[in-house]
Amino acid sequence: MTNWQKIALASVVGLSGCGRSAAPPGKLQVFAAASLAEPFTELGRRYEAAHPGVSITFNFAGSNVLRLQIEQHAPADVFASANEAQMKALLDGGLVNSDSVRVFAGNRLTIIVPSSNPAHVVAFADLAKPGLKLVAADKAVPAGAYFEKLLERAAARTEYGNSFSSAVLANIRSREENVEAVVTKVRLGVADAGIAYQSDLHGSAGAFLTGIDIPPDINPPAEYPIATIAHGDAPELARDFESFVLSPEGQSILAAHDFLMTPTK
């Protein structure tokens, strides 16, 4: 799918050809992490309503995929990432405007179980139950990287320890390619439990899922940075949209989707 997106994007560039720099100023391309799909769609709708003549196109995918696309100079104006690592890579490559990088939202990992909760998971410690079918995101995507960090922190704690972390790892049945796939597997009941974001409980799958809190002192804060793209066609519009995301109105939309309003750092 990602290759197709790349090809589609490349053909858009090709078709507009020499007129690329003369693209209408009212068009904005926003590349945002898959977990941001719902709040960003709403943010875009609100922004368009307030700015007649502006049309926003979204490209939602894993942050790592979006980063690869931006590195291939896909036509993007704004990048909203689910972790710092992808943003830092683009920053180091000079592909985003360094003065525009801001953290705009926070998130936390949570345990998700099907509403029927077949394995009776009620606390974080239950993740080590022998035979529990657990799914998590792969280390390649932010949610998986945060999960690794969570297990490291748990291993360092006396109440959990190394044996706890290795028992949890032994329960992992699959490392999914993105956090949405984790949510789907749990929703379908293929897995007893999954590791996802708190904001995923707000999404359309939320009705089928129950969230179980992870102790906040070991739960690594997920931070979502946003920046404008250096090779973007609509730099002013991009900055204005970023300001809107950071504005009280934008923040309240994110908060309504269970993202943390005040970044934890």
Place this chain on the structure above:
Amino acid sequence: MSEPPEHPRRNRNSAWPPLAGLPLALLLILPLFALVAHVRPSRFLHDLLQPATLKAIVLSLATSVTTVILSVLFGTALAHCLARRQFPGQGILETLISLPMVLPPAVAGIALLLTFARGGWLGTTLATLGMEVVFTPLAVVIAQTFVSAPYYVKSATIGLANVSRSLEEAAALDGASPWQTFRDVTVPVAWRALVGGAVLCWARALGEFGATIIFAGNYPGRTQTMPLAIYIGFQIDPDQALALAAVLLALSFALLMAIRLSFSQILP
């Protein structure tokens, strides 16, 4: 080798100019060379010998070979039935069997999940028997068989249907049992279609990605086949993914070439 002797190859006055096929040939070959050219030889061995990489290679070979064996075993039976018998609804059955070839692999993965997941049609029964399919190597084999067996069945059906009945009847008159007739007459005549179908089936199974990642998940050593390792790896360490991609390419090339060569030996 494919032209009957009474129509020798002609270079002049051919319906198609010889270079007309060049654009397509370039499109098919160029990306493969680009891939190989970007492999860093200094790191190739190191990348190749990573435990996760080796696990992916072993798993891919084991599952795709199992898939071919299962497809040939049951697929020949199915193809024989389709080629030799006539029954109501045959056309619909043949079309349904071919359907997985046109389904997007993701759809195949979702369909398998809905069948084998807990609460699914077969999943509930299997669960009471204490059998879990999803997230196991068995799920990988099922996903591969679902998408690639139709290639074998299709080819074998055409091959078996082309074996003349009178040849088989002659063998039967000479006292051959049905199984002897099938083994010594039908299979040798339909050989090309059977092997060709099995190769297509294997190739499709080895490259299977979409249905596998959805139905079997992604876990190194258990369900992470080479295509999955390449996809995930490309997002963390492109060099390692390239090394694995080159291995996949070399393996496929070697096998297809070997079959080609043995073909020209058996069937001059």
